[in-house]
Amino acid sequence: MFKRILVANRGEIALRVIRSCAEMGIESVAVYSEADHNALHIVHANFAECLPGNTPAETYLNMTRLIDACMKYKVDALHPGYGFLAENADFAQLCQDNNVVFIGPSPQSMRDLGNKLKAKEIARAAGVPIVPGTEGAVPDAAAAEAFAREHGLPLIFKAAAGGGGRGMRVVRKLEDIPRFFSACQNEARGAFGSDEIFIERYIENPKHIEFQILADHFGNCVHLFERDCSIQRRHQKLIEEAPSPALTPELRAEMGEVAVKLAKAAGYSNAGTVEFLLDGTGKYYFMEMNTRLQVEHPVTEMITYVDLVRAQIHAASGEALYLKQKDLKLRGWAIEVRINAEDPLKGFIPALGRINRFIPPAGGGVRLDSCAYEGYAIPPYYDSMVGKLITFGRDRTRAIQKMRRALDEFILTGVRTTIPFHRYVFDHPVFVSGNYHTGFVEEHFSDAQVTSMLRSKSEHANQEHIALAAALQYYIERTDLVTSNRAQDHEASHRWQLVHRLNSSSFLPS
Amino acid sequence: MKIVTTINDETFAVELRVDPERERMFIATLGDREVLLEMIERKPGSMTLAIDNQVGFYEFHYDKGQVNEVMYGNRSYKAYLRNPQQEQLERLLEQFGAGVGGSASDTLVIAPMPGKILGVNIKPGDKVEFGRIILILEAMKMENEISSTVEGVIKNVKVKVGDTVNTGDVLVEIHPPG
Numbered sequence: 001m002f003k004r005i006l007v008a009n010r011g012e013i014a015l016r017v018i019r020s021c022a023e024m025g026i027e028s029v030a031v032y033s034e035a036d037h038n039a040l041h042i043v044h045a046n047f048a049e050c051l052p053g054n055t056p057a058e059t060y061l062n063m064t065r066l067i068d069a070c071m072k073y074k075v076d077a078l079h080p081g082y083g084f085l086a087e088n089a090d091f092a093q094l095c096q097d098n099n100v101v102f103i104g105p106s107p108q109s110m111r112d113l114g115n116k117l118k119a120k121e122i123a124r125a126a127g128v129p130i131v132p133g134t135e136g137a138v139p140d141a142a143a144a145e146a147f148a149r150e151h152g153l154p155l156i157f158k159a160a161a162g163g164g165g166r167g168m169r170v171v172r173k174l175e176d177i178p179r180f181f182s183a184c185q186n187e188a189r190g191a192f193g194s195d196e197i198f199i200e201r202y203i204e205n206p207k208h209i210e211f212q213i214l215a216d217h218f219g220n221c222v223h224l225f226e227r228d229c230s231i232q233r234r235h236q237k238l239i240e241e242a243p244s245p246a247l248t249p250e251l252r253a254e255m256g257e258v259a260v261k262l263a264k265a266a267g268y269s270n271a272g273t274v275e276f277l278l279d280g281t282g283k284y285y286f287m288e289m290n291t292r293l294q295v296e297h298p299v300t301e302m303i304t305y306v307d308l309v310r311a312q313i314h315a316a317s318g319e320a321l322y323l324k325q326k327d328l329k330l331r332g333w334a335i336e337v338r339i340n341a342e343d344p345l346k347g348f349i350p351a352l353g354r355i356n357r358f359i360p361p362a363g364g365g366v367r368l369d370s371c372a373y374e375g376y377a378i379p380p381y382y383d384s385m386v387g388k389l390i391t392f393g394r395d396r397t398r399a400i401q402k403m404r405r406a407l408d409e410f411i412l413t414g415v416r417t418t419i420p421f422h423r424y425v426f427d428h429p430v431f432v433s434g435n436y437h438t439g440f441v442e443e444h445f446s447d448a449q450v451t452s453m454l455r456s457k458s459e460h461a462n463q464e465h466i467a468l469a470a471a472l473q474y475y476i477e478r479t480d481l482v483t484s485n486r487a488q489d490h491e492a493s494h495r496w497q498l499v500h501r502l503n504s505s506s507f508l509p510s
Numbered sequence: 511m512k513i514v515t516t517i518n519d520e521t522f523a524v525e526l527r528v529d530p531e532r533e534r535m536f537i538a539t540l541g542d543r544e545v546l547l548e549m550i551e552r553k554p555g556s557m558t559l560a561i562d563n564q565v566g567f568y569e570f571h572y573d574k575g576q577v578n579e580v581m582y583g584n585r586s587y588k589a590y591l592r593n594p595q596q597e598q599l600e601r602l603l604e605q606f607g608a609g610v611g612g613s614a615s616d617t618l619v620i621a622p623m624p625g626k627i628l629g630v631n632i633k634p635g636d637k638v639e640f641g642r643i644i645l646i647l648e649a650m651k652m653e654n655e656i657s658s659t660v661e662g663v664i665k666n667v668k669v670k671v672g673d674t675v676n677t678g679d680v681l682v683e684i685h686p687p688g
Contacts, residue, residue, distance in 0.1 A: 356569055357567055410583070410584050413567070413569040413583075416581075417584060459518075460520065462585075463517040463587065465561045465564070466517050467515040467517045467540075468524060468538050469547075469566070470570065470589050470591055471513040471515045472526060472538070472549075472559065474513050475513060477659060478596075479511070
């Protein structure tokens with residue numbers, strides 16, 4: 001087993017990995033940028049190395065610096081977390097070349113599965129259902145129309161070299177094809193320097209279902225059931241749950257088997273996630289495979305009692321998988337919400353700043369994976385996620401009840417977060433029914449719906465209290481209230497500051 | 511004091527007074543109801559308050575010296591406060607050309623009680639924000655922190671450490687920003 005692991009990441013995931021290391025008796029080395037000098041993961045690691053600079057390129061993406069740190073601290077292995085270099089095959093190779101075990105799959109399977117067309121090829125060869133579409137690029141609008149007549153509408157045009165939704169066009173009418181085709185081509189050429197277009201059938205309002213898999217170096221592979229990640233905003237997941245309310249036991253078993261089949265076909269080892277789209281009729285299609293630990297891995301941990309980071313470390317150290325598929329049982333229900341420093345009432349714009357008050361929820365069935373604390377200033381260089389709140393219970397209803405309670409308990413001031421959005425979702429009948437899909441935010445979180453939420457009855461009661469508090473603040477600031485100011489009572493809670501204003505001139509708005 | 515408070519889109523007319531019987535208690539009139547407010551803790555820009563025995567933590571954010579946002583629990587609320595009597599006074603002053611209107615007027619920090627200056631934390635030209643402790647005044651063997659009630663630039667410091675001051679003495683002049 002490893003003696004020392006370097007964690008090449010920051011924030012809650014660095015802390016998450018460091019925690020498992022501590023439990024296993026493995027020493028951890030944290031790295032941090034200058035902006036992260038006050039980060040919590042440094043506190044809990046055994047060693048910490050500063051990566052000079054602030055931008056990701058200078059720090060958490062800086063392969064040379066990271067390898068240098070590995071050498072300096074003589075680590076046996078490196079855990080990449082998620083994001084940053086977690087899916088960079090060249091970095092995994094570089095670790096290997098320097099005799100540092102990269103805790104993840106081999107560079108080759110990262111390369112194979114990281115390429116969209118190659119991944120589809122592996123899936124097709126393994127008999128895994130994929131979204132019907134053209135195998136290669138489509139030469140012109142006429143060919144696109146021929147495909148549409150053969151396979152039906154709606155379709156989606158995608159840039160072969162693309163990503164992040166650039167160039168994509170959803171085609172619902174045949175007459176739109178020439179116009180959309182050239183628009184997609186133009187955008188693709190501008191953004192990616194290639195105007196190669198391919199076509200897929202467009203899955204209307206799908207569910208995003210992904211299967212967690214674990215594999216060792218000996219060809220053993222199991223799945224740890226699914227996660228439903230259909231509450232998204234612009235392809236960014238906001239809420240995840242396990243299991244999915246949409247899957248029957250039969251479908252779960254079938255999709256799990258398919259996920260394992262794909263991982264085996266790709267010669268995969270370590271933890272990975274096979275993502276599927278599930279349409280309204282129960283048909284599913286392979287989308288892609290993520291060759292890393294996912295942000296939302298805790299929900300799987302809660303329902304399987306498997307520590308995924310620990311399992312990753314065991315697999316990377318060359319041990320055979322101790323888990324057998326028949327021993328894995330679903331226990332209860334877990335839901336995770338992402339606490340991002342974003343203002344959900346203003347289109348989710350980033351809301352950075354300092355956390356003034358931080359009293360997180362606790363109690364039965366609550367787990368918080370977070371890097372935040374009272375007084376923590378969120379640095380502007382990285383992701384806006386400050387934590388993940390997970391609740392779990394015997395069934396979905398209990399997990400939801402616990403989440404409502406935990407969100408209500410959560411006191412976090414100074415920065416605006418996604419907590420009010422989550423509170424809204426957990427009261428929404430569509431979410432509560434379980435019958436929701438990836439269009440939820442667009443359909444149910446419009447400006448008008450946000451406004452009506454702000455005008456709700458419970459909100460009125462809140463606003464009354466807030467009005468009273470604000471009025472009191474105004475009153476005290478504008479009156480000569482001098483109260484007990486005992487010098488020896490400096491930190492005492494009842495000490496008030498002295499406030500004084502001379503005359504009306506200072507009342508005037510400037 | 512009557513204070514018209516708008517939170518998000520809803521307006522509340524609040525009348526506030528100190529409870530003469532009990533320390534740290536205030537009585538608010540809201541519509542036809544009387545509500546008891548107990549100040550549990552107060553810091554610059556925030557307070558812990560029990561409203562009808564329900565304890566909450568309220569944080570205030572300012573724009574140009576005015577509360578414009580309140581954070582409560584994990585939510586943020588737009589706020590706008592005004593005092594009609596005050597506005598009337600301002601209008602009168604403007605009419606009679608009293609010359610106090612507009613942003614040019616300085617805020618005077620005055621001694622709230624007689625005492626001795628123990629500490630001066632600022633000098634002319636310093637930028638101060640709302641709530642910054644600018645002076646320490648010893649009175650009745652107690653140290654009292656005097657904080658800025660506005661955001662601005664220190665224009666004039668009229669006292670130094672060791673000075674004895676009387677109630678109403680001007681201690682510091684603060685020039686509004688901009």
